[in-house]
Amino acid sequence: MNKGDEDQKGYVNRGRENTKQFLEELLSENANLRTLVSILEDETRSLREQSLLQQLEINHYRYKEDELRQRLADTEAANRRLFERYVEVEQQNNNLANLYVASYRLHGTLDRQEVLAVIQEIIINLVGSEEMGIFELNEEGSALSLVASFGIEPTYYQTIPLGSGLIGRVVSTGETYVAGQGNGKNVGPDQTEETDLTACLSLKLGGKVTGAIVVFRLLQQKTGLEPVDYELLHLLAQEAATALYSTGLHAKLSMGTDVL
Numbered sequence: 434m435n436k437g438d439e440d441q442k443g444y445v446n447r448g449r450e451n452t453k454q455f456l457e458e459l460l461s462e463n464a465n466l467r468t469l470v471s472i473l474e475d476e477t478r479s480l481r482e483q484s485l486l487q488q489l490e491i492n493h494y495r496y497k498e499d500e501l502r503q504r505l506a507d508t509e510a511a512n513r514r515l516f517e518r519y520v521e522v523e524q525q526n527n528n529l530a531n532l533y534v535a536s537y538r539l540h541g542t543l544d545r546q547e548v549l550a551v552i553q554e555i556i557i558n559l560v561g562s563e564e565m566g567i568f569e570l571n572e573e574g575s576a577l578s579l580v581a582s583f584g585i586e587p588t589y590y591q592t593i594p595l596g597s598g599l600i601g602r603v604v605s606t607g608e609t610y611v612a613g614q615g616n617g618k619n620v621g622p623d624q625t626e627e628t629d630l631t632a633c634l635s636l637k638l639g640g641k642v643t644g645a646i647v648v649f650r651l652l653q654q655k656t657g658l659e660p661v662d663y664e665l666l667h668l669l670a671q672e673a674a675t676a677l678y679s680t681g682l683h684a685k686l687s688m689g690t691d692v693l
Contacts, residue, residue, distance in 0.1 A: 532669070535554065540676055540679075542680075543680050545683075548676045552646065553565060555669055562631065563583060564650045565583050566646075566649075567677075568600075570604075570642060576601075578591070590647075603635060612631050632647070633648075634646040646669065
């Protein structure tokens with residue numbers, strides 16, 4: 434074999450060796466890449482699992498947060514209701530205390546004008562009306578006579594025959610009438626000239642009607658009578674009937690008039 438053939442053979446062998454080495458390196462690189470891909474896939478899978486867990490955790494905390502917010506809202510609403518109830522009870526207690534003081538004043542004097550003034554103060558300050566009339570039944574028992582008024586035209590209500598108009602019909606039955614409450618069924622339809630009438634309280638003593646307290650329009654800021662107002666009016670009717678009778682009797686005795 435000459436030198437040229439040997440050189441050619443050596444070149445081929447080196448090429449084969451290089452090719453073999455390249456293939457081995459390529460296979461090794463591929464193996465490394467497959468390993469790297471597998472690692473990356475594992476890491477990706479792990480991250481996805483962690484992300485899912487984190488999302489579940491986040492959702493859990495959001496749910497708990499919403500639940501706590503709702504509980505807080507419910508608690509605040511309950512607190513508001515309790516506070517409103519407290520204010521209502523406090524107002525009732527205050528009104529009843531004021532009525533007690535007013536009742537004491539009603540029975541603590543024999544001055545007829547003072548009694549009438551106290552009744553008007555109760556209507557204005559506790560019930561919330563600056564339009565009212567106080568009536569007494571005349572000696573014949575046939576008509577109501579206006580003895581005191583505030584905020585109304587007294588001429589129109591000076592004398593009301595029993596059975597005439599809503600006021601006359603209420604007093605003739607001895608009932609109490611409150612507008613919009615469906616009471617006073619025996620007084621006929623609620624379609625009368627007294628369109629501003631809010632309440633008509635029959636004053637009775639020993640079961641006998643002696644007069645009436647009539648409340649017309651309420652103050653602008655008051656939309657209607659409340660349950661505590663009904664109690665106030667009921668107690669006022671009882672106390673006023675006694676006080677007016679006592680002062681009337683005292684006035685007659687003072688004047689030497691026959692009271693029988």
